[in-house]
Amino acid sequence: MIALLRACLLLLLPGLVQATSLSLVEGHTPLLAGPALYVWEDPQGQADIDSVRQLPQSAWQPVARRDASFGYSTHAYWLRLSLHNPADQPINWVLLIGNPLLDSLDAYGLDGERVYQAGDQRPFEQRWVDHRQLVLPFTLAAGEERELILRMQTDGSANLSASLMSAKAFNHHEQSTLLLQGLFFGALLVMMIYNLSIFIITRDRNYLWYSLFVASFSLYQFIQLGFALQWLWPQSPIWHQMSFPFSSALATLFGILFAHGLLDLKSQHPAYSWITRALIACSLLVMGLALSAPYLIALIGSFVLLVACALVGGVFIALRWHDGYQPAKLFALGWSALIIASLFSVVSGTGLIANSLLTLHAQQIGSLLEMVIFSLALGVRIRQSQRAEQLAQAQLLANEQQLRHEQAKSLKLQHEINESLETRVQERTASLQAALHELSAANQKLAELNRHDGLTGLLNRQVLDDGLERMLAQAKRSGRPIAVLMMDLDHFKRVNDEYGHLVGDACLQHAARRMQQRMRRNDLLVRFGGEEFAAALSDTDLFGAIDLAEQLRQDLASTPCIHLGLNISLSLSIGVYSVIPGPDCEREHLLRHADNALYRAKANGRNRVATHEPGLLGNA
Template sequence: MTALLRVLLLLLLPAFSQAAPLSLVAGDAPLLPGPFMQVWQDPQGQADIHTVRQLPDSAWQDVARRDPSFGYTGYTYWLRVTLHNPSDQPIDWVLLIGNPLLDYLDAYGLDGERVYRAGDQRPFDERWVQHRQLVLPLSLAGGEQRELILRMQTNGSANLSASLMSAQAFNHHEQRMLMLQGLFFGALLVMLIYNLSIFIITRDRNYLWYSLFVASFSFYQFIQQGFALQWFWPNSLAWHQLSFPFSSALATLFGILFTYGILDLKSQHRAYTWVTRALLGSSLLVIALALSAPYRVALLGSFYLLIICAAVGCIITALRWRAGYPQAKLFALGWSSLIIASLFSVLTGTGLIANSLLTLHAQQIGCLLELVIFSIALGARIRQTQSDHHLAQARLFAKEHQLRMEQAKSLDLQQEINEGLEARVQERTASLQQALEKLSEANQRLAELSRHDSLTGLFNRQVLNEELERMLAQAKRSQQPIAVLMMDLDYFKQVNDEYGHLVGDACLQHAAQRMQQRMRSNDLLARFGGEEFVAMLCDTDQPGAYDLAEQLREDLAKHPCQHQGLNITLSLSIGVCALIPDALSNREQLLRQADQALYQAKAAGRNRVACYEANTRVGA
């Protein structure tokens, strides 16, 4: 009798292994099919649907977790789930695969014998639903029960991230997600523009590295969320696969450069520089792997790089914090939020942490926290700069007040002392007066220096904006033409790279002197930024402005810069904009049109003058 019971149990065991069907009950909350799924592993990836359907129930294993996630094995996985419509009315549902980076996904049982084939290694237009993620629509008749079989194969994370929801709930879900994604990428764009603007104004490279980090991280997120394949390269499948580890390593590279600058590691022990160079070399190696090595190698390399950089960054930040560096506290708080979120994302891909809506968007949440914290840090930095400026002004006023008090005391003393000491009092008063005059002259020189570029001696951009507004208003009243010349030294980066920045500074000074000699007394020449200069010409029409631009260009070409025995030939590309302003004319319009003409001159071969209105290109 006991033996008979054992035989019956062995015969019934396959039936017991069959998972319970998943009932599709109407509601707004998504259903997670993971606990109702069974999986069969196909390491070789040779099985087809007919072979899979003939497998005994004992070959299948329960997923037994929120989501089917199997790490980075590279195997093929077959998953099955039985769906049941308990109502007597037909229903339309959607199976949403939240991992858009799956290479291949096939679904059997959605629509008769029709096979759903998708994945980021298949052309985007082959999908049934044109969506950034993998969307599998299904319809069940009233009381119908259907077996759905999925075949998943990928070289990346074999993480299905599946959820079931009604078609109406899916539409509401998609609207919310698009709004949130728009807000997320909009915040990244605002931070990118903001920090680039600060970099252009201050020339502080920390803002440049942070701007490039934000841009590359946005690119990385655009790929990870499936937008890149949908909108940028729907048929470039090879590039799409390598772009993911490439963008990850690129964001890490700029993050390292920003960390090195904002923590002022250059002025610290050499070990910081050596470690930073090693991490930069590792980042470049992963970028090279992404462009040349197999995808799996590059992907794992980018993950290891992220983990190593996170660990090293925590150690260095803690050391700088301990050393009393004021920026280290907010820096540690901001980067830790992004690093922890990124580690959650990596561990979710390996299957160590169950997938959820929180882990799926962990990096985006961490990035937003990091943006908020760094915005506070940047604001604190600006406030500190303003505080230092106010403190310097207060010290200057205090010194002036002290001098005036001493002068008053000397006058009181003059009334008290006898005639024999009158000469000494007058001498001291004269000395104090001289000090006040020097202070006044120093204040005037300081005010004048604030209006000029420290390198070339030309007016700076602030004065340019003020004077251009004044000249434009005068031209509007008199209805006389006004002209703007936008000038750029050609290939100036090559001068810096070949001779060094000190020689480049000498070339800028030489070019400024040559151009200033050609200006009229009522014209204004200013340094616009870097190797760019702007000249404002009042009462000058386009032919006159063009003639002056040609004179400037020819003069600089004929007079190379002589510096420390070097003979450096320079050339100018000049954009000309001249007009008689009307009521709608403004400063930005003049500068923009002159800048467009400058780009025409550059596009035509450089060392030439181009006019905005005529769109002409004139060569030397």
């Protein structure tokens, strides 16, 4: 169908094409060779350079597109390009072929009678320049006009993606490209090692599948960008051709296993697992085709597998999302980013859309987005597992208490029935009472622990609710003011993102200690949640509360957290509310107004104290 459309377009062009030269003017922007190219298609691939040079002018047709792409075709394509040096001195230029997967490329006219012959189905040592892509250097004398003829033939995408640039511009372009590629593969390596480490610690296979997926996807990208032929197997062009669909199918296989685990499909309807097994079998089949079947068949098989996984994955994600499974939302974003980018890259190979830097690196961009989002999805899944474990522990404790209650009833019944064993029963009862006493003491200790925040040692939100209710009742009886401070560590998410959550925990503990040192004995300081703290101050008017808030803010701002050699500056935004409570004043009233004041402090630039009523306090 693509070939038919191309033929129709060519019929609309004039039969006689006048060749025009492309003037080479040095600059930093590469020149696209596609619009200046002319093509002659050789379906049999039997023509030689002499017969091609004797072709009439009317046999050549303009490429008329930037990337010189002819879709997936095994035909040979001869391309002609006229170049002109308008300068008054010789110039050194480079013709860069942006498709590292071309099987063969011959170039005539670059260096006298010397023929450039390269491609990924030829030994790497034949290339004039040791480069992952096909680099064709040439020199034009002052005012010289030269005709280059290229012969391209491949079993994959017949896409030339040629650009022209000066040798100086090429060196600059190569340095920036290698920097970006190094960052990309470095990010993949870090993600693989990180998830593999978590697997070793937790034995959660989802992290293993994800690590293997990242590793196989990295290999796939290494092959697609030409690095593999340059550095891994320069003398094995046959394996290089097989490795591309093989690595694609391998990455798809581990992606399927990871998706099956992350979406928790094993615990759902058996149809999920059946379909997953079928996709796994298809992945193995494509891997077998890559090793035994013709390249084009294996390549099409890998594309079909990718489309099938995209459709099935989309349906699975939608169903799990509908079931209320939280990680499915994040997985949907990551899956969409990678699949859309992959399909975009596949479609560009057919020639339906022009090849560009965006299409060449679409999978890299999509994979980086996918890695970040999938990591968040794994975190959400771990949090859900922890919550389920906590609920199971609570249920186990309830069952244990019920069992102890039934044991007590059984002992009492035995005492009533067998009076002859009264002494023994009394001893056992005394023992049981001692055990119950110990259990009661343990429960009291547990209740006390439940009153405190496990990280900072401060009292928790529940204690604030009870204590504030009691302090409010006392203030109503005495007619004395009561104040509430709502405090929030500024930009704390940035601390976690930059230094890690362990350092963030140390900062929370440091802030709690600094606040606790400023509190009176009858004041109530609690960790309200996350990086937020609250304090209830009895017998404290607005100015006294503002004074204490400024002390807290200045003290924390002047005392950075020192942890593991790091010096981390922290600041507080504080909302203050003080009132002599009336009969209708409630605890929620105090918290709400103090929280509104806190939002005002943050809106005014953070690291400041604000009150419920604007104008009572200037900027700190």
